[in-house]
């Protein structure tokens with residue numbers, strides 16, 4: 001019996017009152033498992049979708065899946081980490097290991113998957129546990145706040161390097177100046193592409209940062225002359241590759257319109273609801289439409305390699321830091337899109 005208790009933000013049932021900050025037992029660490037003391041945890045769009053019942057969860061469950069932490073205890077048989085190691089983890093916490101997808105390392109597609117923070121107790125708590133084989137050490141030199149951005153960054157690395165083909169010299173259009181859009185643009189630029197990143201009216205500050213860090217060109221997608229602007233940038237050719245990173249219907253339509261014939265379209269943003277897609281327009285241009293969801297072990301390893309290569313600048317995206325008790329304020333701020341990534345601080349580094 002584990003007597004110790006902790007605070008955790010738990011989704012217990014439907015409705016806003018279904019999300020409750022409560023005292024629960026510290027999880028017991030079984031064989032091949034790692035008990036992690038959470039240091040920082042990021043508020044993701046998915047957490048807001050869960051709050052609004054727009055994402056499938058297995059209740060009751062502690063939510064939160066973007067985090068950095070320190071190994072507190074390891075179970076019998078664990079050899080990849082030791083107590084005191086700074087770690088993150090993949091989020092496919094429960095997967096069968098025997099389906100066609102698991103056998104290819106595509107745990108996020110396992111029909112029996114239960115994800116961290118939606119089907120398996122997550123990171124909005126002082127402690128969480130994880131299967132040891134999903135736990136990865138944080139590279140030296142990467143701060144704990146930045147490391148809490150690993151999960152969204154690994155998803156970007158999967159989209160750009162595993163699901164899409166972005167070649168040097170390609171013209172790439174990234175819709176969305178949030179963190180996902182900017183990281184996508186950073187990686188495409190590092191890959192040698194000529195990148196345009198698009199925001200909308202009111203995104204001036206974000207576009208300024210994007211111009212400094214991510215992309216050769218920035219545009220306001222809400223401007224009446226967007227098409228002329230992009231035709232000038234691409235010398236009349238339009239884009240070889242487009243990434244939709246906002247999960248907004250208008251942005252999706254623009255991405256389809258700006259993609260050149262036989263170009264590649266990638267869906268990264270989550271809409272949270274059914275949307276209508278002008279597929280005839282895509283079909284008549286023979287667009288190759290791809291979606292990208294979450295990340296594989298190899299995406300995470302590649303991400304850490306890219307971080308060591310100095311490809312990413314992450315610190316500008318770290319926003320306000322809240323205590324778990326202030327979760328409603330943190331969620332409000334995250335929903336307002338005033339900051340790139342709102343974090344909880346669960347314990348000392």
Ligand SMILES: [Zn+2]
Pocket residue numbers: 044045046065066151152
């Ligand atoms: Zn996330």
Ligand SMILES: [Zn+2]
Pocket residue numbers: 095096097098099100101102103110111112
């Ligand atoms: Zn499986």
